[in-house]
Amino acid sequence: MGLTLVIAIEVFDAPNDVKSLIAAANPMGLMLTPLSLGLLTWLNRPANRAASDLLLASGVGLAAAAFSQSLNAYLILLGLSAIIGSQSFPMMAHIYAENYPPNKRGAYLSSSFMFSVTTTLCFSYLFGKLLDLDIGNYTLVLGSLSLASIVSGISVRRMPSSPVQKQSAQNPLRNLSYAFTDWKFGIMLLSWMFFGLGILMVMPLQFEYLLKPEYGIESSISMVTWLTMGLPAICRFVSGKFWGRLFDSLDFMILRMIVNAIQMVSIFVFFSTKNFWVLGFAAALEGIAAGGGKLSWSLWVTKFATRERTAAYMSVHTFMTGIRGVTAPFMEFYLLAIYGAKITGAISSATILISIVMVYLLYLASRAKGAPRSLEE
Secondary structure, rough: OOOHHHHHOOOOOOOOOHHHHHHHHHHHHHHHHHHHHHHHHHHOOOOHHHHHHHHHHHHHHHHHOOOOHHHHHHHHHHHHHHHHOOOOHHHHHHHHHHHOOOOOOHHHHHHHHHHHHHHHHHHHHHHHHHHHHHHHHHHHHHHHHHHHHHHHHHHOOOOOOOOOOOOHHHHHHHHHHHHHOHHHHHHHHHHHHHHHHHHHHHHHHHHHHHHHHHOOOOOOOOHHHHHHHHHHOOOOHHHHHHHHHHHOOOOHHHHHHHHHHHHHHHHHHHHOOOOOOHHHHHHHHHHHHHHHHHHHHHHHHHOOOOHHHHHHHHHHHHEEEEEEEHHHHHHHHHHHHHOOOOHHHHHHHHHHHHHHHHHHHHHHHHHHHHHOOOOOO
């Protein structure tokens, strides 16, 4: 989202409502995952082929957006690409559950994330430099992102996988009911809601804060990409294996509290300073937290669902992610207009603090009931 938002600001001079729509495009897609999962399950497509088709289609949408000459065309094509690509997440969770043993999922997936972080680091710096050199290079940048999505689709197609079981994932309403019938799952979803709102409220704001002259920083695009993508990517890479081992060995709720606390401090510090060294420190903390957060987001349902219900639980998780993702950008710009960047950042940190308290209370309740750590162990 970062580069696409920079392009919207610098190339098309996008107003706040359009920037909110761009930030909300992927979450809008996530809201549709219970429906798309039901459709793909009804078609009896193997999970790898279904995910591959979605990633390929998303890449085509990005390629078309690369040649957009108007803001409306850019918004529509970029939105369609994000919505289509996001439908692959439940299928990927099913693939992980089938192929990775429960006690090694964190380690295996963290290795994959470390590779993706390396490419993010290199290309975010390169793309930032290209846009600083000539903003017209956005076509090349989006074309490269399109190629990456297509290569991902081809790679996913080669992963072993079976179709998702119809009885466990075909009914979207039954999938959503798991949030109420499984109390631990439901409370974790609610804690993710507060955490996600806190994060998503400030993600687009970081670019505004660093680029717009009213905040007194007016950074170059290359510096913005370094602080928002490059440096966090390095820290995600360095901490990747550490988070993978913790996911496999530590109680998941303790892991979530640690990740949330680091992220909360990062946001509070970032919007409390104009000093580039302090901004770099906050960005490093964000990268460390993101390493654990991305891993947790992708795998946490495997700690609460049976293997047969993993895709269904993931579709509920992605649906709720979509709800907060659509809501947060509009909340952000509303709060920004009234209170400014610093107060908005403080509100975001407070929202994450609520999520930490919720997870802690759930942890105490689970210990009191003697709940098992994982359904597959």
